[in-house]
Amino acid sequence: MLKNLSVEQLKTDVLIIGGGTAGCYCAYTLGLSGSHKVLIAEKANIKRSGCLAAGVNAINAYITEGKVPQDYVNYCKKDAKGIVREDLLLSISENLNDVTHTLEKEGLVILKDENGKYVTRGDRNIKINGENIKPILAKMASESDNVTVINHVNITDLLVEKNRIYGAVGFDVNEAKAYVIFAKAVLMATGGAAGLYRPNNPGFSRHKMWYPPFNTGAGYAMGINAGAEMTTFEMRFIALRCKDTIAPTGTIAQGVRAKQMNGLGEIYETKYGVATCERVYGTTLENKEGRGPCYLKTDVISKAQEEDLYKAYLNMAPSQTLKWLEGGQGPSEQNVEIEGTEPYIVGGHTASGYWVDNNRATTVRGLYAAGDVAGGAPQKYVTGALAEGKLAAAGIEEYLKEDFELVSSNVWEKILANYDEYLNNPIGNITISQVEEAMQKVMDEYAGGITKSYQFNETGLKLAKEKLEGLQQVLNTLKANDTDELLQIYEIKERLTVSLSLIEHLKARKETRWHSFGENMSYPNVDDNYNVYINSVKTGDGIKIIKRPLVVDDYKNIIFTFNGDGNIQYAGGEIDER
Amino acid sequence: MSVRINTNSCVGCKKCIEVCPGNLIKLKDGKAFIKREKDCWGCTSCLKECQAGAIAFFLGADIGGKGSTLSTRAQGDLRYWIVTDPNGIQKTITINTKESNKY
Structure with a gap:
């Protein structure tokens, strides 16, 4: 029996976790078609949440006159030294201009010349006034009658049975209230992960960082814990x-x-x-x-x-x-x-994130991913995230045509009991901020942070893993006085989960392909044997690494298939190492 | 980097509490206050929401702050940004929100 939280159950067709750039655009697209009930669950308020809170300086991904979508793909591929998914990049590139024009129609100011053409900044950028881009997107997302937004609700766990999603669980960050949300399909759009490493300004201005400090890798962590496959975490982003x-x-x-x-x-x-x-x-x-x-x-x-x-x-x-x-x-x-800056994991700039197919489906059936949380396609920027929101909406519409029975179990009771434990733990010597500081120190010193000039080696990574696992134990003893503090505990819990996966990825790519982003001093050179994706899946025995062949040049779009028992059948081929 | 909320000017409308992307602002005795000032990202969303002009933004000394504050208000298409130094001397930059960045 819960002592601390009341519980509200909700039912929807599509649950969108995170009302940032990608989440809002997916809701907008599903809103236009109007055929499904959509619910956005947002940790803060979609008006200013996510990367675009303060605004954005330019549209950095646009196909300018004389260029074609493949040019953008080629640029991204070269910049990432070949470790990209061309299929994903091309589908994004083909939609960049469409989403830009839609935003302009909805009120985004874009600089034009005397002939009414966009003024470009370099080959791929156009000039805008991006101060109010998020309020514009938020309005677009919530306008349709079939879309509901619940702000200030932090989702922590996915509900998955036999590898099929059926909802998610979270809590209100201001009230003593938990939510159990049942959904036929879920879009993960929580953004990337900041705060894994000790930041540039560790004192008073610790949150004066590049990426939103409130994007703590929740989406990655929920996916990792639900057995979803992740890709290329080892391509960290440093701005x-x-x-x-x-x-x-x-x-x-x-x-x-x-x-x-x-x-x-x-x-x-x-x-x-x-x-x-x-x-x-x-x-x-x-x-x-x-x-x-x-x-x-x-x-x-x-x-x-x-x-x-x-x-x-x-x-x-x-x-x-x-x-x-x-x-x-x-x-x-x-x-x-x-x-x-300190390193981040962010799929909008590097190729880190969920392993998705061309419809933005993840390896968990009914779970989709878009924006910074989705992997394989770096250099998305704002318009790429919007494009993925649109593509995921199409993928979800297609999935909902399938006939399937929504499974149900009472696993959510266990998740609520976890909340209750934190709320009922006795006050101890170790505080939330101590654990955060400890985690960031470990990552900085042993996993290639600022003070180590972004360099790491195998011995250090092994030590980092041990220390973080120790911190996970300590974390379980933390006390939350209310759901505001519960949020802070979960934000560290998520980052520990992401960091442990990141360490396995850093270990598995035994080469240095990208200076700074992945500077492995145990293997300081490029090795062509690593012209592969390093993917990972968390199993009962720990994190398992899977190497998959590159989807470049003469490629076929990856579309996942599942077998009779619901498990993944095809996810892009596997490189056999025996 | 953080914000300072002037309790005397705050009207308790909760708009800043609603919009903060970090859920950092809470209500105490009918007035807004920033619960974890070190956790502010510096997005200035709360300043833009506040019609009472009760919120100002400042840089911590660790990133070069010297005690000045930044505040803002909007009128029609114009947004005014006001920097006030510790002696009360102000400089205002006016932005036409219908105009694009030049860079």
Whole structure:
């Protein structure tokens, strides 16, 4: 019997977990067709939740005039050194412009020239005012009668029986109330994972980071625990950002063409290569070898350009403008110092995430994934996540045509009992924030964080695993006074689960294909035997690694099939190592 | 990096509590307060929601903060961003929300 939480049961056709970029667009698409009941469960409030809370600087994935979708695929493939799913990237690329035009129609301001054509920034970007992009999306998502939004509900566990999804369980973060939601299909759209590693500013401004600190890998963790297959976690993402505020550098680098310069005044922009990981690596190495600090050389820009930069940053990262004004020197007078962030797991920028098929189905039947939580397709940015929301909506509509009986069990009672345990634990010496600090320290020091210049080796990874497993035990003793604290405990629990999978991935790719993103000092060179995907599935005996052949060049779209007992039959082939 | 909520100006409308993407703002005695100020991402969503102008944003000293605050208000298509230094000297930047970023 629960002592602490009341329980509400809900029923829907489609449950969308996470009302961010991908989740909102999926709800919008399902809303247009109107044939199913849709419920968005959002941890905060869809108006400003997820990556787009403060706004966004540009549309970074768009097929500009004279380019075709395959060009975008080729760019992503090259940037990720071949470890991408071409089938996923192409389907995204084919939808980038459509979703952009829809957003414009709904109110997004996009810069146009005198002929009414979009003004581009480089080959793949267009200029916008992205400050209100999330309120626009939130409105689109909730407009249809068949879509309901429940804000401030944190989902923690999936309900899966015989590898088929039938719902999810969560709790209200403000009230003593649990939710058991039964659904025929579920879209996972919770975003990626921040806060695994010790951040750039570990003190007062610990959450002044690149990725939303509230995206704690819940979707990955729920999938891992439900036996869903994950891919390419070992391709971590590290952003190159303005020092301290961790604000974007692209606006300065691409907007006013500022070059990367070291502490000696030397331009090192192209010395290490121009792939995303190499730009981070270059800056890391310059610092490591004593030639830091590193900058974007902005002291040549005009006062007018400076004023425009102030405005551009207010529309996406206001802290940077405040920093310039408060410090008394703007970018025209002082070069902008840059640094690499702590590593994140985020499928919108690298290929980490759920192993999905071309319909965005996961290896759990009825569970779909889109946006940062879905793997295989890096460089999605905002429009790629929207495109995946749209593609997942189509996949879900197709799935719901299938005739199947919704299974049911009382597993959810066990999940609610877990909540109750935390709420009833006695107060101990170890606090929630101590466990978070310990986890981030372990990951930083043994799994390639900032202080280790993103480098790791096999011995360190083994140690990291042991220490994190120890922390999992400690976590079970934590006390939550209310559901707000329960949320904080789950946010650490999720990150521990993701970190343990990440460590297995880092171990399994015995090469260094991407500097900084995956700098394995036990295997410092590229090895062509690793022209494969490293995938993982959590089983009763631990995390099992599966290697799958690349879907590139002469490829066929992957569409998963399941056998009679519901288990996965085909998920893209397997490389036999015997 | 965090926000400061002026209890005297707060009207207790709960809009900031509703919108914060980190669920960090709560209500105490009819007024909003930030429960975990270190957990603020700095998105400024709460500032934009607050019609009473009770919320201001600041940088922690660890990332270069010197005591200035940033506040904002909107009027029609215009959004005003106001930086106030510790001596009360203000600088306002006006953005037309119908205009795109130049970069």
